[in-house]
Amino acid sequence: MKAFLENRRERIYDWMAREGIALVMFEDTEGRRDSAVRWLTGHPSDALLFLAVSRQAVLVPWDINMARVYGDADIIVPYGEFDRKPANALRLAGEYLKIPFGARVELPLNTSYTAFLKYIEEIPDYDLLCRNEGVHETVQDMRAIKDAEEIRLYRIVSAFTNEIIDLLEEQIRGEKLKTETDVALFIEAESRKRDCEGMGFETIAAGPARSFGIHAFPSYTGGAFAVRGLSVLDFGLKYQGYTTDVSLTFVRPPLSKSQEKLIGLIEKAYKLALAMIDGGDGVRDIALAVDALFGKSKRSMPHALGHGIGLEPHEAPFLRNRSDTSLRLQPGMIFTLEPGLYDPLHGGCRLENDILITDTGKEVLTGARIIRL
Amino acid sequence: MKAFLENRRERIYDWMAREGIALVMFEDTEGRRDSAVRWLTGHPSDALLFLAVSRQAVLVPWDINMARVYGDADIIVPYGEFDRKPANALRLAGEYLKIPFGARVELPLNTSYTAFLKYIEEIPDYDLLCRNEGVHETVQDMRAIKDAEEIRLYRIVSAFTNEIIDLLEEQIRGEKLKTETDVALFIEAESRKRDCEGMGFETIAAGPARSFGIHAFPSYTGGAFAVRGLSVLDFGLKYQGYTTDVSLTFVRPPLSKSQEKLIGLIEKAYKLALAMIDGGDGVRDIALAVDALFGKSKRSMPHALGHGIGLEPHEAPFLRNRSDTSLRLQPGMIFTLEPGLYDPLHGGCRLENDILITDTGKEVLTGARIIRL
Numbered sequence A, B: 001m002k003a004f005l006e007n008r009r010e011r012i013y014d015w016m017a018r019e020g021i022a023l024v025m026f027e028d029t030e031g032r033r034d035s036a037v038r039w040l041t042g043h044p045s046d047a048l049l050f051l052a053v054s055r056q057a058v059l060v061p062w063d064i065n066m067a068r069v070y071g072d073a074d075i076i077v078p079y080g081e082f083d084r085k086p087a088n089a090l091r092l093a094g095e096y097l098k099i100p101f102g103a104r105v106e107l108p109l110n111t112s113y114t115a116f117l118k119y120i121e122e123i124p125d126y127d128l129l130c131r132n133e134g135v136h137e138t139v140q141d142m143r144a145i146k147d148a149e150e151i152r153l154y155r156i157v158s159a160f161t162n163e164i165i166d167l168l169e170e171q172i173r174g175e176k177l178k179t180e181t182d183v184a185l186f187i188e189a190e191s192r193k194r195d196c197e198g199m200g201f202e203t204i205a206a207g208p209a210r211s212f213g214i215h216a217f218p219s220y221t222g223g224a225f226a227v228r229g230l231s232v233l234d235f236g237l238k239y240q241g242y243t244t245d246v247s248l249t250f251v252r253p254p255l256s257k258s259q260e261k262l263i264g265l266i267e268k269a270y271k272l273a274l275a276m277i278d279g280g281d282g283v284r285d286i287a288l289a290v291d292a293l294f295g296k297s298k299r300s301m302p303h304a305l306g307h308g309i310g311l312e313p314h315e316a317p318f319l320r321n322r323s324d325t326s327l328r329l330q331p332g333m334i335f336t337l338e339p340g341l342y343d344p345l346h347g348g349c350r351l352e353n354d355i356l357i358t359d360t361g362k363e364v365l366t367g368a369r370i371i372r373l
Helices: A003-019 A036-041 A064-070 A086-096 A113-122 A135-144 A148-173 A180-193 A257-278 A283-296 B003-019 B036-041 B064-070 B086-096 B113-122 B135-144 B148-173 B180-193 B257-278 B283-296
Strands: A023-028 A047-052 A056-061 A104-106 A127-129 A204-206 A229-235 A237-239 A246-252 A306-308 A315-319 A334-337 A340-343 A347-350 A353-357 A362-364 A370-372 B023-028 B047-052 B056-061 B104-106 B127-129 B204-206 B229-235 B237-239 B246-252 B306-308 B315-319 B334-337 B340-343 B347-350 B353-357 B362-364 B370-372
Touching: A003 A036, A003 A047, A003 A135, A023 A036, A023 A086, A036 A047, A036 A056, A036 A135, A047 A086, A056 A064, A056 A086, A086 A113, A113 A127, A113 B113, A135 A315, A148 A180, A148 A237, A148 A246, A148 A334, A148 A353, A180 A204, A180 A229, A180 A237, A180 B180, A229 A257, A229 A347, A246 A257, A246 A347, A257 A283, A257 A334, A257 A340, A257 A347, A257 A362, A257 A370, A283 A315, A315 A334, B003 B036, B003 B047, B003 B135, B023 B036, B023 B086, B036 B047, B036 B056, B036 B135, B047 B086, B056 B064, B056 B086, B086 B113, B113 B127, B135 B315, B148 B180, B148 B237, B148 B246, B148 B334, B148 B353, B180 B204, B180 B229, B180 B237, B229 B257, B229 B347, B246 B257, B246 B347, B257 B283, B257 B334, B257 B340, B257 B347, B257 B362, B257 B370, B283 B315, B315 B334
Parallel strands: A023 A104, A104 A127, A246 A370, B023 B104, B104 B127, B246 B370
Antiparallel strands: A023 A047, A047 A056, A204 A229, A229 A246, A306 A315, A306 A334, A334 A353, A340 A347, A353 A362, B023 B047, B047 B056, B204 B229, B229 B246, B306 B315, B306 B334, B334 B353, B340 B347, B353 B362
16 A cells, blocks of 8 residues: 555545545546546546545446556455446445445535436435535645645656756757647657656647637647747646646747737736745735736736646646635645737737745746747 | 538427427536537537527637637627636526526536536526436437538548558558557657547557556557557547547467467457347347357456447447447447457457448448457
């Protein structure tokens, strides 16, 4: 058993004991992904996980061979045993773990309305819960503050990301990578050389003709990259589950005045946000200050200022201007800062780096930048 | 407006009129993906869609610039207008479309239990429905039978897939592609040359040391491919949204007797299933016959025999042995047939092709095969 996985489960067991919850269920299957299963057991995907307040973990993987390599749990039972029906697995896990009749059992938070009604019909013996502020949101909150093992992994994957950023600049200046596909596949190949699991999300490489899209579609093509104008590159390396997320803008002159202005605004917004993080401002105030800066130039950003990263490319904390955001940054949080502006005529510009909040301030983990060619 | 998109929406409007439904909502956002939005409007992802029985479609995209290029709808309103809250978008779409108080409005089928309770609280003016056998399952059933435009696209993407299979065989026999990464990135590069959007899912290239995994993890590495033993390659090209899905096994002698036996079983199962499709057998009977064949050799297949493909790499119809499967194949269905067996010591073997059911029989669209080196 790996100590850091056991520690995470122990925190959940403690929470369950305090809350009077006998059993919780996590589901990571197609259409209902939940990387909490990986966070708690190391098993990469496609499994159910049951945690009992008696401090036992039952992992129910689709691929038993894979689980024997990666899965850390007290018992591993193949999903096939349950006809691949989650309610069957829940009922039998409950029997095996001796969960008493009437006990409180928490189902996955993203259980659909129709599925929840079916669970209630099929499993009348437990008090089934599906709720906000239950175990699943508690796990999300825990995951927003990275533990020592996670910070160790982030130092490794950030270093790989920075090596690749430097190689990309060199290769693009040397005109070795000419198309969007060249750039994306170069990153992919370099990532696998470093034993990464691959990309944390599909790389976006958008030449000047397509950089107006927040997430260009298709994400890369055979079209030219880093020719005259603004080209945006957004990628993340995934190492032992954890992904970085960086965006660079490659700038090839001559530029229009509007293009120069877009770049200037992004650089200003990025510096402003970093300074406000140092100043200890609340997240919403930072997002509103960036909005105000863009607003003065009659521009607006069509996405959030940033988001947490981890086993998911988007997870808590979310750096938003929404009125329901009251988040303050805390030591252990790792998140992106990514001001971006998009113009159908002049193209897009985005600068995105990954930030770790430490006990004494902040650390910018990645070295993405606006690169003038 | 594109006729094939309008035709699809017309079928939904007719269904709504028959069922007495005033408004339906589709949601394609992170964690709640639904390619029905693309099927109905052409907009590739990240949007809400409202269809009113008055035959109007309102598309609410995250990226308005993208929607102006791809989205086919009567009105397009950026999601930002609604503070990115689906309940706000629903309320305002209802007002705009003049949906009367008390009207029946269908929410996405995968709406979570907690989200459904919140919709009911925030939108008391409509009779909100979230149900099986409603519009969303009706759309899934419609999509299981491909229309003429979809079959046209499948002929194109299948031809590309077959070109790449031939190139792969040539390159691997010529020892030009040596690692799993070489193979995966070769496919990716060839796909983009053909104007594909990329891969329909992450390519799995598993050399003999890793082919025991149903879906090897990581999906490819710097390790050797197509060396002695059984190597499995599973990939799909995505063209205008539609993905193929094929698996090849590369066999490098000398083999153990167990490895030869695995290959023989897979070839037999594949032929048996094809013959039973020709014979008009029901899907469950075909799956059970394959199970029985494997069972005689004390083997069992840890996944379904096949699944529909389309805008999703897994969609209806599902070819399963489960007792709740009563499916019969119908003209227009496109699905995979993929017998596979996995042994932690000897490796895995899978053969997967894409089949179209026609008015007169079946057509095997793709040419994946077991390749003996």
